[in-house]
Amino acid sequence: MKAHILTVGDELLIGQVINTNQAFIARRLNGIGVDVALMGTVGDALEELSGALRSSWEAADLTIVTGGLGPTHDDVTRTALVRFFATDLVTDEAVRSHIAELLAARNVPWTAAADNQSLVPRRARVIPNPVGTAPGLLFHDGGKRMIALPGVPYEMQEIMDASVIPLLRPLAGGAAIRHRTLLTTGIAESFLSAQLGDLEPLLGGASLAFLPSPSGVRLRITVHAPSESEAEARVQEVETRIRARVARYIYGADEEEMESVLGRMLTERHLTIAVAESCTGGLIAHRLTNVSGSSAYVDRCVVTYSNASKVALLGVEESLIAAQGAVSRDVAIAMARGAAGAAGADIGLSTTGIAGPTGGSKEKPVGTVWIGIDDPSGQLALKFQFSGPRIVVKERAAQAALELVRRRLLKLE
Numbered sequence: 001m002k003a004h005i006l007t008v009g010d011e012l013l014i015g016q017v018i019n020t021n022q023a024f025i026a027r028r029l030n031g032i033g034v035d036v037a038l039m040g041t042v043g044d045a046l047e048e049l050s051g052a053l054r055s056s057w058e059a060a061d062l063t064i065v066t067g068g069l070g071p072t073h074d075d076v077t078r079t080a081l082v083r084f085f086a087t088d089l090v091t092d093e094a095v096r097s098h099i100a101e102l103l104a105a106r107n108v109p110w111t112a113a114a115d116n117q118s119l120v121p122r123r124a125r126v127i128p129n130p131v132g133t134a135p136g137l138l139f140h141d142g143g144k145r146m147i148a149l150p151g152v153p154y155e156m157q158e159i160m161d162a163s164v165i166p167l168l169r170p171l172a173g174g175a176a177i178r179h180r181t182l183l184t185t186g187i188a189e190s191f192l193s194a195q196l197g198d199l200e201p202l203l204g205g206a207s208l209a210f211l212p213s214p215s216g217v218r219l220r221i222t223v224h225a226p227s228e229s230e231a232e233a234r235v236q237e238v239e240t241r242i243r244a245r246v247a248r249y250i251y252g253a254d255e256e257e258m259e260s261v262l263g264r265m266l267t268e269r270h271l272t273i274a275v276a277e278s279c280t281g282g283l284i285a286h287r288l289t290n291v292s293g294s295s296a297y298v299d300r301c302v303v304t305y306s307n308a309s310k311v312a313l314l315g316v317e318e319s320l321i322a323a324q325g326a327v328s329r330d331v332a333i334a335m336a337r338g339a340a341g342a343a344g345a346d347i348g349l350s351t352t353g354i355a356g357p358t359g360g361s362k363e364k365p366v367g368t369v370w371i372g373i374d375d376p377s378g379q380l381a382l383k384f385q386f387s388g389p390r391i392v393v394k395e396r397a398a399q400a401a402l403e404l405v406r407r408r409l410l411k412l413e
Helices: 020-031 046-059 077-084 093-105 112-117 153-171 189-196 199-203 228-249 258-269 283-288 307-314 318-324 329-343 390-410
Strands: 002-008 035-042 062-066 089-091 119-121 125-127 136-141 144-149 176-184 207-213 216-225 250-253 273-277 298-303 347-353 368-375 378-385
Touching: 002 020, 002 046, 020 035, 020 062, 020 153, 020 176, 035 046, 046 062, 046 077, 046 144, 062 153, 077 119, 077 136, 077 144, 093 112, 112 119, 119 136, 125 153, 136 153, 144 153, 176 228, 189 207, 189 216, 189 228, 199 207, 199 228, 216 228, 228 250, 250 258, 258 283, 258 390, 273 283, 273 307, 273 329, 283 298, 283 390, 298 307, 298 329, 307 318, 307 329, 318 329, 329 347, 329 368, 329 378, 347 390, 368 390, 378 390
Parallel strands: 002 035, 002 062, 062 144, 273 298, 273 347
Antiparallel strands: 089 119, 125 136, 136 144, 176 216, 176 250, 207 216, 347 368, 368 378
């Protein structure tokens, strides 16, 4: 089954909103063996959208459209669908009842917009939207299908997973495509490739993509197979062989985040952590506390940006900062020690550095970051030289700090 994905909205074309819907839909379709042949974005213009619908309908077996199903003047998708399928709008009582329940739960009165949202194309099959007012719409004619979904990401995702994927799975032809993305950090793409060596015997017919980012390199394994079970088995075989060569750099897979992996490790070991941040400005704390249940292992986090705050809150000696500078090995260790001591935590973690673009020197150029740790196995500080703009330096430093904790817990170098 060949699919096209069309996203609708001027905000996407001007770059005001990042188009995450395309990626989510493509991953879900790929997972059931649907081949996504084209992705396109159209603005809130009726004629352009109508033309895009016509082109996709002619070229693809399946077209999924997101966006433009709301009740405002710039929501033109439903109008374009009515025109394209030569139908009209009728009130759907089930949709109307659902909207009334949602509005009542939110203590919002019924409005003309709610009346508008209750209208659906006569020829469409309604796909329930349990978390919003705009339902999904399915058109089916001559073996082709067009599905329109709301553009709000969490609404679209709910409908895709609950209704669209179960609907399409038996229609996908039996073939399966499986991806597994292994998440690595602490090693550059070229060195990772060298560690893996000859890819042909490693992959055995699968494909491997290297996807670098500021936080590390993602290794995406792709397998095509006659069935889901065979595809899954082959992906696992390739993953096992890759892990045998570069396991120390792999911290997770697929949608996992470093902070989730680390949180699980801390929970399993009944350990707590305290963080003192300077150059990362609270980014490590933000990431750690993004994980539900993190209160079980995150004791406290402080942003000690000034030298005075390092002295007052962490007990770092003024003479030490005066002698070595805030961006130094011993200050990083003192910060980690102070964080752990003040909290009574098992692990203290710190960052101090120069994120730039100003503030660097010949001895300590922009991107210089010291990361310190104090844990039951001792104290350690590592010096990093990161490149990129200020936010990238901060992101790389935060990732490296979390990775340092992970490696200490696993007793890796």
